[in-house]
Amino acid sequence: MGNQVELKQGAAAQAQTQAQTQKQMQTRSRARFNIRWTPILFLLPSIIVFFVFKYYLILDAVYISLFNYDIVSPPGKFVGLGNYFEFLKSETFWVAMKNTFIFFLLSVAIVFWVPIVQALFLSQVKRFNGFYRVLYQIPGVLPVVAGVLLWKWMYNPDRGLFNYLLAKIGLGPYGWLNDLHMTKFAIVLPGFFTGGGIGVLLYYAAIKSISAELFEAAKIDGCGPWHRMKIIILPNIKFVILIQFVGFMSGVLLSFDNIFVMTQGGPADASLVVALMIQRTAFVQSRFGISAALSFFMFIVIAVLTVLQFRLQREDD
């Protein structure tokens, strides 16, 4: 008997759950058939512009890169991977690659560490800290093109400020931008003066987020202030540095404006980089196919770096 009761109860419960699931099914199917328009309307404009200005364009770049592109009667003759082989075989490409690599090394040596050092010491400054943070932002406010033109004038071998000042201490005159061996250094140097800008704030925020107890504990253990910087701050912002480094790398690889305005790639291609080569092959030499092939190559390099950066970021979180 007891079993029967149990069974009855069980059946009732079953019926109840059945009704529930049915209800759920109903609402679910309603959700399935009544399309919720709001999210779609919210998303649609962005989805369209992203499609047109990103996906369509990058696919078009690939398409163009397969042709000996003729701008008058597109797309011209199909050459397959010919454009890729052509730029890989050309000497200019390897010069540009070499230059890009040297630019990268120079930028790491001259520019990359600046915001880190600035933030490290700024975090030890107690008085007027906010004021210094504002001042650090000011050089970054000057648009790149304007800054480059200013520096270009200061570099002028005959009339520039630098050669005048250096002559005072018995150095020079230097050719700066006109000098094959100096031009890359001269292009990178302004970055040292400009400093970190927002980068300083970023590292600063990372340093400030290190817990105070860690410092106290180290203090009690007799770890001096200089040593603390080395063994507590640096390891704790290591990840931020790494992420910034990857971003910095793609920034340097893509740098165009400063080099173009300073030297247009000269003298004798001494400052020619891949981004400049893309612009030059397309809009000076009208070889759109090869330029598109170079563009796609550049995309692959940057894509790898970006994925790496995001991976690191996720690991950091």
Next chain:
Amino acid sequence: MKSHRIIEKGERKLAVTSYAVTVVFIILGILPLVWMLLTSMMDNESIDATTPKFLPDIPRTIAITLDYSGQQDQNEEFYRKDAMKATWFPWMANMRENIGEIKVTGVKDGHELYNSKTTAAEFYVGQPFIVPTQVFNDNVMKAKLPRIKESGLSKFTYYGQGNKAEIEKASTLSDQPLGKQFQAFFSERKLLDGKVTSLVQSRNWLRLFDSYRSLNILASEAAVSFGFYHYFFNSLLICVIVIAWQLTFGAMASYALSQLLRSKKTKFVVLMYFLATIMIPGVSVLIPQYLLMQKLNLVDNLWAVILPHFAWGFVIFLFKGFFDQLPKELLQAARVDGASELRTFLRIVIPMSVPVFTIVAVMTFIPVWNDFLWPYVVTKSHHNWTFTVAMNDMQGGRNPRANWISAGGVVSMIPLLLVFLGTQGAIEKGINFTGIKG
């Protein structure tokens, strides 16, 4: 007062070093900007000199009075020519001097006949085609007169014979070096019909800012409606439209992505759809983008500069990071109360999201304002240029002048400076909550 804190060993040394390093870096950063500001107020000869000057010198004003008493009556053009000869020729001969303006007053029988004024801004813009060489004679000026008039390079007001009240006859001849040089020039060359009765030298600090005016006149020469500031206006317009789009549609898309989509799978796919585009650098789509604009008939149109900025994965990334942290209960409550999604978004989400809107606005403003390559490629005619394109053009122009470039630089940093000073706090907060790391 004595401090009761125990000072740790090495603490003071570190503090001193920290202040020193900070101050040195700030000085290094600001020094080029100070140099830019100073050179924008200097004449080019002081900047280019073998021993450059470091501080601006207030430019000199030369006021010349020419007397035509006892001469036959002549027409306006005759006097205009005489005034221009008295202005442009001696200025060209003394171009190395820091001259700010030259005023010429014509007098006949005690009545003011005309007066003319030319400032450094106009002189340096006009110099390459009005007085390109040191050849000074009547015919040269005769040929150049229409050009001066047409471009409005010298202000000339003609009063006519005896229309003005009688003025006192002053005859002071300056004995300062520049004044003497002018007098010598006039007496040697004998170019003028009027007699130089007075030549006064003074200084006018307003002329320190003539480079800024030069920029404007220079661009008006290139047939742009309101001068160099037209280019800044273009850049600003582009920024405003792009920011408006991002704050509206960027925010809406991110909000939908973060709060409205229910299926996790759809969410992920849409998110990746947006974020993956961060991998596509602008230079990689330069050519197809140009060809697309050609197809859309937008080459040499401001919209060609604006549109590509609408698709920006980074903005979605910033917004979504913020919207993910919105309290779900609050949004749920609004829905229960029967508010539509749009209403919830407008009335509840937006007021709560002012910080992220500020950050996105700033983060959009900086690169769009700085943008150079794409506007350089896609704009052709002057009236569509952004200021970056215009400044790059200026350095390659006929006579690139250091003080003009500096003046352009100073003006170009004002908008960003204001934005930064206005939003410093928001940016610092934003760095904490959005976790910008690149």
